[in-house]
Amino acid sequence: MTDINYCWCFALCELAVWRVAHLLARVSGPWDMIARLRATLGSGVLGRVMGFFDCLSFLISLPLAIWMSSSRIGFFVQWLALSAAACLLERATQRQQSGLRVSPASISYLDKVIRGV
Numbered sequence: 001m002t003d004i005n006y007c008w009c010f011a012l013c014e015l016a017v018w019r020v021a022h023l024l025a026r027v028s029g030p031w032d033m034i035a036r037l038r039a040t041l042g043s044g045v046l047g048r049v050m051g052f053f054d055c056l057s058f059l060i061s062l063p064l065a066i067w068m069s070s071s072r073i074g075f076f077v078q079w080l081a082l083s084a085a086a087c088l089l090e091r092a093t094q095r096q097q098s099g100l101r102v103s104p105a106s107i108s109y110l111d112k113v114i115r116g117v
Contacts, residue, residue: 006068010082013064018086021056022093057086 028035041047049055061082069075 009068010078013061013068014082014085014089017057017061017064017082018089020060021053021086022090024050024060025053025056053090054083054087057090058083061086 023029024034029037038047038050041050049059058079061079065075065079065082068078
């Protein structure tokens with residue numbers, strides 16, 4: 001696989017991992033199917049896994065890493081990289097949705113005086 005094709009393949013697989021894991025962990029789904037599935041699984045092992053995005057991304061990235069890899073070491077690296085990229089994307093989108101603001105590391109003296117901090 002050429003480098004450009006590999007980059008596109010990795011990016012698409014990473015987005016697929018994020019989307020499926022996000023659907024299973026955070027979204028009710030069409031006609032609340034995913035929410036009902038989560039309720040059916042309850043507090044068992046699978047039910048608890050459905051609530052953790054990181055675990056889901058780790059499991060969902062497994063078949064895609066097998067499909068992408070050409071060696072054993074490449075498989076493990078791609079497996080971890082796909083899961084990590086999906087986790088980073090999830091954290092980036094959560095921050096935007098929750099409206100968290102990033103405050104400056106240091107506030108100048110004048111800002112403290114003006115704001116009364």
